[in-house]
Structures are given as C-alpha cells and as structure tokens.
Amino acid sequence: MPLHDPAHAFVPYPDVPVPRAATGPLADLSFGVKDLYDVAGYPTGGGSPFLLAMSGIKTTTAPAVQRLLDAGARFVGKTVTDELAFSMNGNNAHFGAPVNGAAKDRITGGSSSGSASAVSSGLCDFALGSDTGGSVRAPANHCNLYGLRPTHGRISLSGVLDLAPSLDTCGWFTRDVGTFARVADVLLGTDASPLPAPVRLLWPEDIWAMLDAPVAAALKGAADQVQAVLGTASPVKAIALGDWDAMYWNFRYVQAREAWLTDGPLIERYAPPLGPGVAERFAWSRDVTDAQVNGARAFRAKFREQLAALLGHDGVLLMPTMPDIAPLRAAPESSLEDYRNKAIRMLCVAGLSGFPQLSMPLAQRDGAPLGISLLGPAGSDRSLVGLAERIAA
Known part of the structure; x- marks a missing residue:
C-alpha cells in the first residue's frame, strides 16, 4: 500500500513487488485492486478478518489484474472492500470507512469503497472494483467518477472471491474519460457487435x-x-x-440465495461477528x-x-x-x-x-x-x- 494513505483506501498489507511489463498502453498509469482479486504475494481478505486469516498468500494473480500488469500498469495496493462485498455503504466494521475524495462528509458507497476512495482522492489513476448489485455504479455516482458495470461475463472473474456469481461483474473507476477508455481497450477489447451511429x-x-x-x-x-x-x-x-417492487424482490431473491451458497458455510461454521447491515442481510438470505x-x-x-x-x-x-x-x-x-x-x-x-x-x-x-x-x-x-x-x- 502507499506509505501516504490519508483516505484509508488501502488494506495495510506489507508491500510486495508485483512485476509488470516495462512498456505497454498503460505504462504511465498506477492502479489499485479491490481485495476480492488474487494478486500473487498478497492474501485476499474480502473485507473479512476470517477470510483473511484463512486466505494464505496467493501464488497466482487473477487474469483481469494480470491483463493490466501485462499492459504496463503499476500496481500500488489492495483496496478496502465492504465485508464479504455484501453492502453498498462503504463502511467496513473491521477495516473502517474509506474517505470519499469528492465529498469528505459523505459515504463512498460500497462494496468497492476503497477503490473509489483511492481514485477520487488521487492516490492512483484507476482502480478495479466489482459490481453485483451496484458496487461500481453507486461509488462512481458518489465519488465523481466514471464507472462501468460490464456485460455479465465479459471480463473474467477467475481468481476473484464470489458473492453471487450469476450477478458478479468486474468494473473499474477513473476520474476522466480518456483514462477510462484506455483501460477499456485493455479489459474489454472491441465489441463483437458495436452500437451503430446514431444510437x-x-x-x-x-x-x-x-x-x-x-x-x-x-x-x-x-x-x-x-x-x-x-x-x-x-x-x-x-x-x-x-x-418496481417485483423487480426489487426478484433481484434480491437471486442475490440472497447465491450469497448464502457462497458465504453461508463460513458463517454457519465459524459464526464470525458480522457488521451492521451485513449480518441482517445474511440472516435474511438464509431463509429465502x-x-x-x-x-x-x-x-x-x-x-x-x-x-x-x-x-x-x-x-x-x-x-x-x-x-x-x-x-x-x-x-x-x-x-x-x-x-x-x-x-x-x-x-x-x-x-x-x-x-x-x-x-x-x-x-x-x-x-x-x-x-x-x-x-x-x-x-x-x-x-x-x-x-x-x-x-x-
């Protein structure tokens, strides 16, 4: 993590060198990575002390992260995520609340809170997040950033902790659209069926x-x-x-069942102390x-x-x-x-x-x-x- 982190955006892991290509389309850019993505040399904590304790040091890097490194981007640290990525507020009961660089008296939004905080606070040029129910779009709205929830399955989530796999996506944040487009070229490539002009x-x-x-x-x-x-x-x-009530409840039923299948076994075996909101959502999910x-x-x-x-x-x-x-x-x-x-x-x-x-x-x-x-x-x-x-x- 950066030595200077006034926004509390990064998880305070010891620094480990993460190799990158010497040249490439992103060689002048720095980036952070939500602590759901595996990065070789680091644990993957998922915003949970229990997951962190069980993680061990990863020996491989998630393909989405590796693609950025291969394009020359410089990794600067893993960013705080809401607990088990099951929140939209950006306040982790165990790791704190990263600061919204665009409105310091307001929440960043979650669960990609640290990534949005790092970019909005100018601590890196872009950062990877993930979006299941809104975890890129909400922080982008709150922190004055560009943020994409891509087509489901467009970007690999191999080597990334799940929440609700049929809803989970890999997204990212930037402060300006030019940088956003450069990252898009690396992570998205070209559309198989581009939108025509005019739309x-x-x-x-x-x-x-x-x-x-x-x-x-x-x-x-x-x-x-x-x-x-x-x-x-x-x-x-x-x-x-x-x-809209039907839309809301049907979305929540799908998300809840998949979240419980992902994290329920951990919760039932170890009964970890879950933060406010997160605990209630998992309890509700169990009974869907x-x-x-x-x-x-x-x-x-x-x-x-x-x-x-x-x-x-x-x-x-x-x-x-x-x-x-x-x-x-x-x-x-x-x-x-x-x-x-x-x-x-x-x-x-x-x-x-x-x-x-x-x-x-x-x-x-x-x-x-x-x-x-x-x-x-x-x-x-x-x-x-x-x-x-x-x-x-």
Whole structure:
C-alpha cells in the first residue's frame, strides 16, 4: 500500500513487488485492486478478518489484474472492500470507512469503497472494483467518477472471491474519460457487435419518476448535455416488468440465495461477528425459499428478454445512476438501509438483465457529485465508453 494513505483506501498489507511489463498502453498509469482479486504475494481478505486469516498468500494473480500488469500498469495496493462485498455503504466494521475524495462528509458507497476512495482522492489513476448489485455504479455516482458495470461475463472473474456469481461483474473507476477508455481497450477489447451511429436514445419514464424533484432538477443539465450529442431521447413509459417492487424482490431473491451458497458455510461454521447491515442481510438470505428463487430466476429470464427486445441492437437507456447524492457519513444505519433499498430498484435493471451500464460524473447537487448513466444491449460495453468520450468532448 502507499506509505501516504490519508483516505484509508488501502488494506495495510506489507508491500510486495508485483512485476509488470516495462512498456505497454498503460505504462504511465498506477492502479489499485479491490481485495476480492488474487494478486500473487498478497492474501485476499474480502473485507473479512476470517477470510483473511484463512486466505494464505496467493501464488497466482487473477487474469483481469494480470491483463493490466501485462499492459504496463503499476500496481500500488489492495483496496478496502465492504465485508464479504455484501453492502453498498462503504463502511467496513473491521477495516473502517474509506474517505470519499469528492465529498469528505459523505459515504463512498460500497462494496468497492476503497477503490473509489483511492481514485477520487488521487492516490492512483484507476482502480478495479466489482459490481453485483451496484458496487461500481453507486461509488462512481458518489465519488465523481466514471464507472462501468460490464456485460455479465465479459471480463473474467477467475481468481476473484464470489458473492453471487450469476450477478458478479468486474468494473473499474477513473476520474476522466480518456483514462477510462484506455483501460477499456485493455479489459474489454472491441465489441463483437458495436452500437451503430446514431444510437437510438431512450428515456425510461418509470425510472426517472423515482427521483425526487430536486434530484431530477440537478440532473437536467447532464441529460441535456447527453442529448445534445446523441440526439433527443424517445420516451419509454415502462422498463420494469410488473412493478418496481417485483423487480426489487426478484433481484434480491437471486442475490440472497447465491450469497448464502457462497458465504453461508463460513458463517454457519465459524459464526464470525458480522457488521451492521451485513449480518441482517445474511440472516435474511438464509431463509429465502426455493419457490422464491425459482420464481425469481424465471422473472429474470423474462425481464432480460423484454429489455433485449426494447433495446434491439441500437437502443441506449439514458437514466439516473442512483436516487440521489451520497448520504452523509453521520447518517444512521436505518436511513442508509432505506437509501440502499431505494437504490436497488434503480440498479437492478442492469443486474437482472446482465447488460452493461456506464455511470458518468456529469452533475452535482448540494456540492456533491451526481451521476447519469447509459445502459446498452449485451456486449455494447466499449461502444458505451465511446459515447461517453463523445459526450465529454
């Protein structure tokens, strides 16, 4: 980890040399890695003292990390993650809360809290995170960063701790779109079916209707900026299958069952002391029924089919990333949980569909950052980054 870490973004592991290519497209850039990814010479703690104690020193590096090293990027340390990656607040009961470099009195968002903190605090040029329910998009919104949840399965998660494998994805953060695009070229390559020009921009009315009036007003300028470049968005009355409660619960049932299959055996055997929020979510996950999970999987397949038909090969949703700016660090756990539950209704569109969503730091409210997103069809990841480059230019 860097000797100077005022943001508490990095896990304080002893420094171990991590070899990289001497030249390459990222040779002038430094990066951090969420402590879910294996890096040879380091343990993988997953934000949990128990997992850390059981980890041992890894002898191989996760392919996603290795690809960055092979492109010449310089590894500077492993970043703090929320406990077992099952939170969206960025406060780990065992390792603390990394500082939001863009709004120090507000949470970073989780579970990629340390990665977002490191980049927003200028401690590295980019950082790897992961996104299951929103763990790249939420911190990107909160910390004034670009952040992508890629198409599910687009980037390898081999050598990475699971949370909910059918939802887990590898994403990353940068402060500027140029750096983001350079990393995208390495991690994504080119799209098999790029978005055509022009794209068909869509305005999902039921998602925008979730916003309180001050938030919608704060995002208006960003929405106008996007439409000035990509064309006026056509209104779509409803994206949700059924209603947003159905979207929320079916997403949560899938995530909960997979999270319990991943971490339940550890929890039942060792009864580790889990932090607030995390403990309650795992207790709830344990009791999700087979009928709920089977119904949720069928719901997900139907929603994915519906959204794929709406987007076709050229459709892109223009939508808010989160319901609002980051909550204050001093907010009580109950209000953070309320905010999280509201956010999941917005974030689950990409989660249930498996489609890519890119958050762009184009707005603010009350002096804090606010993101706006592009969500495209499966496999359009690099094309979305290209659209962001055009919008920023």
